[in-house]
Amino acid sequence: MQPDLTHLTERLLPIFPDFGAEGRELVRPLFRRLAHGRPVEPAELAAASGWSTAAVNETLSRWWGIRYDEEGRINGFWGLDLEPTRHQLRAGERALFAWCAWDTLFLADLMGETLEVTSPCPASGETIHLRVGPDGIEGSPPAARLALTLPDPARARHGVREAFCCGVDFVTEGAAEPWCQDRDDRHLLTLDQGYDLGQMVWEALLAPENEETAMSDCCASPEPESKPVRKRPCPSCGETARSVAGRTVLHHLQQPWAQPDLAHRNLWFCESPACPTVYFDAEGQAFTQADLRTTVGQKASGADAPICYCFGVARGEATPEVRGFVEAMTRDGLCACEARNPAGRCCLRDFPGS
Template identity: 30%
Template sequence: MIQVGELSIEEMDKILNLFPESFMQMPLQEQKISVSVYRLMLQGKPLSAKLIATSLGLVPEVVNQFLDHCSGIDYNDAGSIIGYWGLSLSKTGHRFEVDGHELYTWCAWDALFIPGIIGKTAMVTSICPVTGSPIRLTVSPNAVNSTRPVGTVVSFIEPEAVSKQESIVKSFCFYVNFFSSKSAGEHWIAENPGTFLLTLNEAFALGHRKNELQYVLTS
């Protein structure tokens, strides 16, 4: 059973409903492609549409059609995928290690909901932007299993404060970080209007709720 922290389902849905349509449930075939991209990225190598299609028994054109309509994708110069909706092969401030493969996430929240999509436990390492202290988490598909330090919290941005003119990384991910304590987080949000703090349980539960709404396959 997922712990929902202090946020109710209604409160979580209120937050998620203010986001773009990416939080609405995708057609089943698109869900399969999306989940496959996440899981294939765990190999730590750039992905081609052909590889994704082969893994699902689809023709590359079907996969390309899906990818062409996705804004949350990073490509390398060869046209292969190196980043997909929060999971990245490029180095960021949030290391995400699964089965010995080192990847990264675009923001703190990504590291909490992606384990539920890939069905695997991740070792997450980040740095508090205020204190510079290391933060280490073990995140399974169903819970945050361990946290150091114990008082770690997550900053979040009010959806209405997200600029439609900026990229998702600039307008959202920049504001979503781990903090080593509530006081460190409060210091940071005081200097970043439109942001607020969530406990780890709340942030994890919000991510789990997003997965439930978006993916039948991972519910």
């Protein structure tokens, strides 16, 4: 039986605080500064977000799911921690930790980095290794499932790690079914489903309450009527394509005014280098490089092919020093990959060696 991700999202949302229309502005900067691998001073978060320190402290005081050290600095925030846990993360040379297995599947997107994950299976004792990027699980996923036990929201508010995180693990494929036997509150998900669940929960937590809070009516882009399937075979080459927002595609078309309904449509991006199709929709319309004003680096060869659209980095310029600069800018929330990258995702995934 396939898990109902919409139902699980509705069950999980109450364990999180209401970050508030303004407080949402602090969430990603806090994740990305904590990802530096050192405690975060509230004053540092205030400076990075353009807030006063008093306003940051007052906002954080209303949230649970934050762990402070003795000096009042933030050491852990909603799944990301500096203190060792069973769920280990490596971002470049930095050692970080997660509160539970599910956290490891959504933190890469919130941090804007690719993570190497190591987590033990409580049933078999085996160690599970996987690589998770902002756009999902990379490479061949391990033969494992995500076992998730739904918490009591009231208990979670007084200690989310004890009430929820202790019941969320990766379980090897052979041990998964017995591990969940006779447990109606325990759900088994594939790793891709676990990633998608994280996306759905955090999109709901961080979405503006209404479009007017984010932009004026004249500039608002309505979302597609139905949520797109994240992965779909490209009709031209058969390779797996990933969903991309219509607003992203509009930024790259030669004549976006000729496609006024594009922001309302479900679209996918094919990055297969040999395939002429760049974007396609569910009705069969396709766009190739000739339809775009942006060179799609994922399909181009040579040193001049762009790989970072936010800071104008070509493949031949991708030295470790340049990558370090882009990583720092990404952690500080100074990138605009969703609009500038034709794939609508973090540019770091396209750097050599990623």
